[in-house]
Each structure stands twice: as C-alpha cells, then as structure tokens.
C-alpha cells in the first residue's frame with residue numbers, strides 16, 4: 001500500500017532510498033547503496049551481515065549520528081532527515097556500556113530522568129520498575145564494578161529504556177560477553193522487549209543471535225539488503241547465494257532448467273534425472289539455463305534405494321561420516337559432482353546409516369529446495 005493509504009499502520013521507522021557515501025582520504029566509500037525498509041511499531045528487527053556491510057551506518061542514520069547522502073528517514077511518520085539525534089525519539093545502546101563507574105546502579109539508571117527534572121517519587125518508581133524488568137531488583141546500591149558483564153549490560157539497557165523512547169537501537173550490545181552469557185542474554189533481551197513493547201533495532205553479525213531474537217531480519221551485504229523476512233523465511237528460503245551461505249549451512253546443487261510450468265520448474269541433475277521444484281517469486285529462469293538449488297542439510301534423507309516418485313532425489317557417494325553425539329554428519333559427492341552435507345539426528349538410529357564409500361541416494365521433499373538466481 002502507498003505511504004498515504006489511511007488503512008496502513010504508520011511504521012515506527014521508515015527508510016526510503018537511503019544511501020551513504022563517505023569521503024575517506026579523497027576516495028569515496030559507498031557504505032550504504034540504497035536501502036528501503038519499514039520497521040513496524042513494537043517489532044524486534046535485526047540488521048544482520050558481515051563486517052563492513054553497512055549495518056552500523058544504517059543504524060547511525062536512524063539515530064541521527066549520520067545524515068544520509070540521499071534518501072529519507074521517517075520515525076513514526078515524521079520526516080526526521082536532517083533533525084539532530086537529540087531531537088529524535090530514539091535511544092541507542094552500545095557494546096561498551098559506558099556506565100558511570102562512580103555512581104550506583106540506581107543513579108546510573110536515574111541519570112536521564114533527573115536531568116529532565118522528573119519528580120523524585122516518579123524517578124523512584126520508574127527506576128525500580130525498570131530494574132525489576134531487567135532482573136536487577138535488590139542491586140540498586142551496587143557500583144558497576146561489582147556487577148558481572150551481563151548485569152552491567154542490563155543496567156545500560158535499563159538506563160536507555162527508563163526514558164521510554166519509542167524505539168531503541170542496539171549496536172552489537174552483547175559483543176563483549178562470553179558465549180554462554182551471550183546466549184542467556186539473547187533470551188532475556190527478547191523477553192524484555194516483549195514486556196516493554198518498544199521497537200528494537202538490533203545490529204549484529206551473528207546469525208544465531210539474529211535468528212533467536214528477531215521478528216524480522218534484514219540481511220545486508222555490501223551496502224544493500226539481500227533479503228528481508230522472518231527468521232524462518234530467511235533460513236528456509238534463502239533468496240540469494242550470499243544469504244544461503246551466511247545463514248546456517250546450505251547445500252548448493254547445480255542443475256539445468258528443463259520445462260517450466262507455472263511457479264514450478266523441472267531441473268535436471270547430472271545423469272540421474274529430473275526433479276520438480278518450486279520457484280521463488282520473481283525467479284524466472286529460461287529453459288536450458290543453469291541455476292543453483294539450495295537444500296538445508298537437515299532436510300535431506302539418506303538411504304540405499306531410489307526415492308519414491310514425488311520426492312527429489314540425487315545419487316552420490318559417501319566421502320565422510322562424522323559422529324557428533326546428537327547428530328551424525330554425512331558428506332556426499334553427487335553423481336553431478338556437487339558436495340553435499342547431510343545432518344541426521346541420532347534420535348532413533350543406533351548405528352550409522354551409511355559408511356565411507358557407500359553408494360547412496362539423497363532425497364528430500366520438493367518444498368525444501370529452492371532455485372536461486374545467479375549471484376549478483
């Protein structure tokens with residue numbers, strides 16, 4: 001729907017045609033090359049991508065720390081392009097918590113409210129309620145140095161949230177924590193966000209983190225959004241080779257397009273025959289064109305027999321078997337020469353299904369494989 005359609009909810013954050021070029025020592029660096037996105041109110045939205053893809057720059061343009069070279073930024077329907085950061089209704093949390101070391105937890109969280117002249121009773125109530133939400137009730141009088149890294153991060157979060165911003169921007173806020181604490185904080189952050197109902201925009205290069213917490217994810221690469229969708233959409237239906245490789249493990253099988261029928265295509269693989277697969281919206285390969293198909297390793301079955309009609313099947317030879325406790329990984333080279341990895345849960349089987357050197361069939365349901373276009 002169009003921006004002025006009255007039936008459309010106003011997004012919390014809206015970027016249209018946003019670009020950012022830096023001038024670095026006389027050379028132009030295109031950090032963001034044209035980003036369009038809408039973030040809904042109350043959404044947990046992640047910008048995910050490798051180092052240097054432009055996610056921090058995108059977030060800094062939302063916050064107002066950078067101005068776009070081109071394009072518009074709107075917050076809750078208001079065009080804020082050119083409006084300074086302190087006059088935008090957003091708050092930002094950084095990886096370095098930047099707590100005041102000489103102040104108690106309470107005073108750290110109360111700092112912004114005091115500066116704005118909020119009455120004493122109200123400060124007490126709001127800080128207390130926020131510390132309960134971040135699970136730090138009873139630690140009001142501690143100094144930051146007497147807290148763990150995860151607790152310090154939660155103080156920083158409380159300090160940002162107590163001001164009741166309409167959106168909170170978080171730039172790799174868990175980056176300084178060790179893995180176990182980071183995973184615990186991911187679940188905490190999601191719970192806190194649900195409880196306060198504030199829009200969160202989260203920058204991370206960690207795909208597991210983005211999958212765990214987000215309602216939607218924008219996967220960025222080289223200054224552009226490669227795919228935008230729910231964690232499930234992005235994981236199960238990666239739109240590009242980059243997304244397939246960056247999020248989880250994905251198999252890429254080379255094939256050739258045979259017949260096309262509606263939203264399905266018949267693709268042939270080496271000498272073993274044909275499979276019929278669904279095509280993504282907008283993918284229109286021509287007959288004879290070579291393309292790639294993605295299949296996640298856990299969607300594939302492995303066995304000695306040719307799969308039943310209606311399943312996708314490819315023949316191959318097992319090159320490696322790795323037992324991992326909860327699962328076993330099989331590396332298989334297909335008759336067309338593609339290397340495929342298969343993850344099998346060890347829920348029921350007491351022994352390996354195949355051993356190195358075995359000739360096997362790989363099979364999966366057609367809905368689990370997607371044809372993707374050539375890489376950009």
Ligand code: ATP
Pocket residue numbers: 022023024029030031032049050051052053054055056057058205
């Ligand atoms: P990281 O995860 O490493 O922080 P990122 O995805 O957040 O990466 P950005 O920090 O947005 O990426 O940087 C995108 C590109 O813009 C990079 O090539 C970076 O070197 C460049 N860049 C960022 N800030 C500036 C600046 N102030 N001056 C010049 N170039 C910059």
